[in-house]
Amino acid sequence: MTSSGTGASFLLLLALVMVVATSDYYVPPPTTHTPSQPYVPPATFTSPVKTPYLPKPNTEIAIEGLIFCKSGNETYPLQGAIESETLNQTGDVMYLTGAKVNVVCPIVDSNGRLVAKATLSSYPTDLKGYFYFITYGLSHKVKSINGCKVKLESSPVSTCKTPTNVNKGVTGATLSSDSSKFISRDNLDLYTLEPFYFSSPVSPKPVY
Numbered sequence: 001m002t003s004s005g006t007g008a009s010f011l012l013l014l015a016l017v018m019v020v021a022t023s024d025y026y027v028p029p030p031t032t033h034t035p036s037q038p039y040v041p042p043a044t045f046t047s048p049v050k051t052p053y054l055p056k057p058n059t060e061i062a063i064e065g066l067i068f069c070k071s072g073n074e075t076y077p078l079q080g081a082i083e084s085e086t087l088n089q090t091g092d093v094m095y096l097t098g099a100k101v102n103v104v105c106p107i108v109d110s111n112g113r114l115v116a117k118a119t120l121s122s123y124p125t126d127l128k129g130y131f132y133f134i135t136y137g138l139s140h141k142v143k144s145i146n147g148c149k150v151k152l153e154s155s156p157v158s159t160c161k162t163p164t165n166v167n168k169g170v171t172g173a174t175l176s177s178d179s180s181k182f183i184s185r186d187n188l189d190l191y192t193l194e195p196f197y198f199s200s201p202v203s204p205k206p207v208y
Contacts, residue, residue: 057187058139058140059139059182059187059188059189060134060135060136060138060139060186060187060188060189061134061135061138061139061145061175061188061189061191062132062133062134062135062183062186062188062189062190062191063101063103063122063131063132063133063135063150063175063190063191063193064130064131064132064190064191064192064193065101065130065131065150065192065193065194065195065196066125066128066129066130066131066195066196067099067101067125067129067131067152067155067195067196067197067198068129068195068196068197068198069155069157069160069197069198069199070160070164070166070197070198070199071159071160071199071200098123098124098125098126098131098156099124099125099129099131099152099153099154099155099156099198100121100122100123100124100125100131100153100154101121101122101131101150101151101152101153101196102119102120102121102122102150102151102153103119103120103122103135103138103148103149103150103151103175104117104118104119104148104149104150104151104172105117105118105119105138105141105142105145105147105148105149106142106147106148107141107142107143108143118138118141118142120133120135120138121153122153124156134188145175145189146174146175146176146177147174148174148175149168149171149172149173149174149175150172150173150175150193151163151168151169151170151171151172151173152164152169152170152196152198155198157198159200159201160198160199160200161198161201162198162199162200162201163196163197163198164196164197164198164199166195166196166197167193167194167195167196167197169196169197173193173194173196175191176191179191179192179193180192
């Protein structure tokens with residue numbers, strides 16, 4: 001009885017093992033490691049063409065001032081209005097424009113020797129005797145603007161056309177940095193001059 005009981009137990013255990021071995025159960029697949037790719041930044045395009053260097057344009061020179069007529073004790077502005085006067089007995093008429101100044105600048109070579117002079121005339125004065133003009137290109141021609149001088153040029157009034165040297169209207173007023181200011185929006189150096197004066201012609205002394 002003992003041997004038969006042991007045999008039965010063995011058979012039962014063997015049957016149980018076979019049942020477990022043949023039953024369905026999930027076996028996960030083996031895990032595989034995929035290495036991560038290194039970060040590559042997006043490509044940037046660099047133009048092979050470089051922006052050309054553009055030099056800063058030279059500062060232009062502008063000049064302003066007033067021109068008056070001094071007759072005796074009276075002083076009044078020389079206007080840019082038109083005046084007429086009789087030239088001969090046929091009644092021909094000549095129209096005169098406003099008063100003007102001119103600026104004269106020396107042009108020197110590399111050794112500092114004078115080779116030429118640049119002369120520019122202003123626009124005629126307005127109704128208040130005011131003049132303003134820009135000397136385009138003058139700063140390119142002269143080495144130093146301080147060598148330039150502004151002089152009286154012409155008057156529209158026949159009875160007041162003699163230039164006077166008040167504020168150097170005859171010998172020439174220099175363009176000084178003390179009388180200038182920079183206008184950034186226009187890239188201008190504006191020079192403001194003291195007033196100039198014309199006067200009545202001097203009557204000749206009588207000869208006895």
